[in-house]
Amino acid sequence: xxxxxxxxxxxxxxxxxxxxxxxxxxxxxxxxxxxxxxxxxxxxxxxxxxxxxxxxxxxxxxxxxxxxxxxxxxxxxxxxxxxxxxxxxxxxxxxxxxxxxxxxxxxxxxxxxxxxxxxxxxxxxxxxxxxxxx
Amino acid sequence: xxxxxxxxxxxxxxxxxxxxxxxxxxxxxxxxxxxxxxxxxxxxxxxxxxxxxxxxxxxxxxxxxxxxxxxxxxxxxxxxxxxxxxxxxxxxxxxxxxxxxxxxxxxxxxxxxxxxxxxxxxxxxxxxxxxxxxxxxxxxx
Numbered sequence: 001x002x003x004x005x006x007x008x009x010x011x012x013x014x015x016x017x018x019x020x021x022x023x024x025x026x027x028x029x030x031x032x033x034x035x036x037x038x039x040x041x042x043x044x045x046x047x048x049x050x051x052x053x054x055x056x057x058x059x060x061x062x063x064x065x066x067x068x069x070x071x072x073x074x075x076x077x078x079x080x081x082x083x084x085x086x087x088x089x090x091x092x093x094x095x096x097x098x099x100x101x102x103x104x105x106x107x108x109x110x111x112x113x114x115x116x117x118x119x120x121x122x123x124x125x126x127x128x129x130x131x132x133x134x
Numbered sequence: 135x136x137x138x139x140x141x142x143x144x145x146x147x148x149x150x151x152x153x154x155x156x157x158x159x160x161x162x163x164x165x166x167x168x169x170x171x172x173x174x175x176x177x178x179x180x181x182x183x184x185x186x187x188x189x190x191x192x193x194x195x196x197x198x199x200x201x202x203x204x205x206x207x208x209x210x211x212x213x214x215x216x217x218x219x220x221x222x223x224x225x226x227x228x229x230x231x232x233x234x235x236x237x238x239x240x241x242x243x244x245x246x247x248x249x250x251x252x253x254x255x256x257x258x259x260x261x262x263x264x265x266x267x268x269x270x271x272x273x274x275x
Contacts, residue, residue, distance in 0.1 A: 014171045014172050014173055015171050017171060017172070018169050018170075018171050021169060021203060022169065025202070035234045036233075036234045036237050036238070038234070039202065039203055039232075039234040039235060039237070039238045040237075040238050040241065042202070042203050043203050043204075043205050043238050043242060046203060046205040046207075047205055047206060047242075050172070050205075050207065094243050101206060101207065101210070102206050102209075102210055102244070104206040104242060104243045104244060105206055107243065108206060108241075108242035108243050108244070111241050111242065111243070112238065112241055112242060
C-alpha cells in the first residue's frame, strides 16, 4: 500500500472531534467520494475520535491518502496511549460498552468503512485503522 | 409571532455555545445549523426539556437539514429529546434529515426507534397538529 499524503490531527478535547469531522469531510470531498460515502467515513471518524478521548484518554489521528494499485482510498489511523482494550471482539459487539454510550461506536464504525483493524495492548494503548476505498 | 426563548449566552455575538429555541404558541422550534460538539448537544437536550415544562409545550420540531452527519451521540440526543418530551406530554418531530445521513444511520445500527420524523417542516407541523399540539398561533393557514 502506498501512502501519498498524510496529515496528523491531535484529539484531546471534545471540540477536536468536530475538527476531525471537518478535515475528514474535506479530504473525502477532494477524493471525490460520493455524498453517501463521504457521510459514512465522516461518521466513522466521529465515532472513533470520540472513543479516542473517552476510552483512550486522548491521542491523535493520521489522515492518509492511500493506494493499493487498483484503488485510491482514505485511511484513518487513530492512536492513543490509553489503557487498551482487553477483549476486542467483545468491544466490537453492538450494545456492549464500558462507558455511557450506546455501544455502537466501534462496531458501527467498522460497518461504515471498507477495511477495519484494531490492535491493542493492555496498558499501552490502542491503534484503529479504518480505510474506505473509492 | 416568534419568540426567542429568553436565555443568556447565545445572544452574544460570536457565541455559539447554545442553539436557539424558538417558541410559536405551544410549539418549540429548533433548527440545528452548526456542527455540534457533544456538550453543545447535551445543552440543547437540557434547554429543550426545561423549555417544554416552562411554556407547557405540546410539540417540538427539530429541523436538521443542515446536519451533514448524525453519529451515535447526536442520534442518542434526538432519541432522548423524543422520550423526555413524551413523558412531559409533548410530541417531538425531527424533520429534514438528508438521505445520505439516513442511510449512514441505519448502517451505523441506529434506527431511531421512537423518534417521529417528517420530510420537511410543513409535514412535521401537520404531524404535530394531528398529535394535538395546536397552540393558538401554531396552525399555519
